[in-house]
Amino acid sequence: xxxxxxxxxxxxxxxxxxxxxxxxxxxxxxxxxxxxxxxxxxxxxxxxxxxxxxxxxxxxxxxxxxxxxxxxxxxxxxxxxxxxxxxxxxxxxxxxxxxxxxxxxxxxxxxxxxxxxxxxxxxxxxxxxxxxxxxxxxxxxxxxxxxxxxxxxxxxxxxxxxxxxxxxxxxxxxxxxxxxxxxxxxxxxxxxxxxxxxxxxxxxxxxxxxxxxxxxxxxxxxxxxxxxxxxxxxxxxxxxxxxxxxxxxxxxxxxxxxxxxxxxxxxxxxxxxxxxxxxxxxxxxxxxxxxxxxxxxxxxxxxxxxxxxxxxxxxxx
Numbered sequence: 547x548x549x550x551x552x553x554x555x556x557x558x559x560x561x562x563x564x565x566x567x568x569x570x571x572x573x574x575x576x577x578x579x580x581x582x583x584x585x586x587x588x589x590x591x592x593x594x595x596x597x598x599x600x601x602x603x604x605x606x607x608x609x610x611x612x613x614x615x616x617x618x619x620x621x622x623x624x625x626x627x628x629x630x631x632x633x634x635x636x637x638x639x640x641x642x643x644x645x646x647x648x649x650x651x652x653x654x655x656x657x658x659x660x661x662x663x664x665x666x667x668x669x670x671x672x673x674x675x676x677x678x679x680x681x682x683x684x685x686x687x688x689x690x691x692x693x694x695x696x697x698x699x700x701x702x703x704x705x706x707x708x709x710x711x712x713x714x715x716x717x718x719x720x721x722x723x724x725x726x727x728x729x730x731x732x733x734x735x736x737x738x739x740x741x742x743x744x745x746x747x748x749x750x751x752x753x754x755x756x757x758x759x760x761x762x763x764x765x766x767x768x769x770x771x772x773x774x775x776x777x778x779x780x781x782x783x784x785x786x787x788x789x790x791x792x793x794x795x796x797x798x799x800x801x802x803x804x805x806x807x808x809x810x811x812x813x814x815x816x817x818x819x820x821x822x823x824x825x826x827x828x829x830x831x832x833x834x835x836x837x838x839x840x841x842x843x844x845x846x847x848x849x850x851x852x853x854x855x856x857x858x859x860x861x862x863x
Contacts (some may be wrong), residue, residue, distance in 0.1 A: 575695050575766055575847040581687045582838035589683025589749060589837075591663045592663070593673050593829055601664040601709035602638030603725065610641040611684060613706050617645060620690050629727050630721045631709070642724045643706035647692050649699055655740040656701045656732070657851055659844070660725060661685045662710030662746070671825040676812055680749025680832045684841060691845065699852045700740055707793050725793035729800050730831055741765055741851055742797035746808040747822075748840035749832030753813045754794055755782050755840065758790040760798055765805040772846035778839050807840070 557646075592599075596609035617624035626643040661681035665674035691703055706825070709723025725744075732739060743765075748755065755773075757766055766784060773782040790806050790848055798804035812827075813820040821827050 554795075560771075568755065575691055575845040576690060576854075577688075577838070577841035577845040579838055580683070580832070581691055582834040582841055585680075585684040585687035585837040586749070586834040587683070587843065588686040589675070589679040590829055591616070593675050593679045596667070597673050598667075599663055599665045599674065599678065600667045601640055601711060602633055606664055606708060607639070607641055609645050610706070610708060613643045613663060613686070616686050617643070617689060620686075620693060620694060622689055624689075627727075631723045631727065633709070633723065634713055634720055638709075640708040640716060640723050640727070640813075642708055642728065645689055645704045646740055647698065647702040647704075647794070649701045650697050650698075652701075653724075654700050655738040656703055657740050657741040657848065658703045658705060658728070658732075659685060659688065660705045660742070660744045662706055662707045662724065664708055664711050666711045666823050667713055669823060669825065672823075673825075673828050675827050675829045676747050676749050676809075676832050677822060677827055678710075680747065680837065681745040681840075682746060684748060684837050684844075687837075687841060688844060691841075698848075702848075710793055711787055722791075722793060722796055725796040729796045729802075731809055733800070739797065739802040742794055742802050742804040743804045743844075744794035744804070744808070744842065745790045745840070746792055746806070747812055748807065748809055749836050750809045750812050751831055751833045751836055752811075752816070753781055753836040753839055754809055755807050755843070756788075756790070756810050757782060757784045758788050758806055758808070759786045759806045760789040760791075760795065762798070762803040767804055768804060768847060768850050769807065769843070772843050772850055775846045775850075776839075776842040778843060782843070807843070836848065 554810035578584040596612050600606050614624050628645050630639050640700045663682040707724030712721035773779050792806045794806045812822050
């Protein structure tokens with residue numbers, strides 16, 4: 547991820563759930579403190595079992611396999627989506643993890659939730675506990691929430707993206723490999739997208755979620771409403787002075803409705819980001835309390851998206 551303006555960042559895996567009749571909350575999705583604890587456990591296990599998780603390396607593939615195992619333990623038909631892509635001056639292998647929850651109507655539009663799981667290369671002792679692992683764990687917990695819930699009006703695709711981090715510096719062939727691959731797949735299948743939502747760095751114990759300028763206006767409004775409904779309005783800041791280049795950008799730049807939820811004030815003092823991409827990004831910096839806040843906002847956003855009618859976009863071919 548990288549930020550343009552004063553100060554941004556991005557992940558890939560998609561899976562389809564069609565085997566299970568969903569029974570659960572008729573009044574919408576809910577995210578409980580136990581779900582937040584599950585998110586923290588999943589993030590902690592990922593860090594301890596799979597560090598580093600650099601994209602295009604055997605350790606990165608082990609991390610994808612590990613997330614796959616976490617999901618299958620929940621009874622979800624998750625799958626790996628391996629692919630190859632140009633990475634600077636060579637071709638590398640990547641793998642997204644994917645889970646899809648089909649709607650009642652197969653022709654319904656799609657909502658995409660993304661988190662990257664890879665680590666920034668070249669940083670000795672780097673865990674990527676908040677940057678990558680925290681929202682990967684959150685996405686695992688959200689998959690569990692969806693598993694126990696009623697079938698929604700829209701199709702949902704949860705994707706743990708590979709290759710979000712750049713090797714040298716973000717460029718067309720360096721970084722955001724998983725989300726770019728996902729956009730190509732949605733285009734090829736002619737899928738209509740209602741919202742593509744990127745979750746990033748949302749486990750920070752001093753949580754301050756930023757919604758950058760380069761997010762679709764109607765989705766920014768829904769994010770504000772979701773935070774209000776969840777009771778965490780003060781945790782969301784709308785920044786019109788920065789653009790964050792994160793996994794949502796692949797969708798946003800292709801003309802799809804897209805939203806980025808990221809805590810880019812991850813540091814030793816308010817307003818600083820000095821833990822980002824350093825060995826200080828460790829497990830002691832993330833909490834289940836912050837993951838609970840983030841999870842509550844995300845599920846309220848999903849609840850709103852199943853009733854709201856923002857602009858739907860069919861991909862440009």
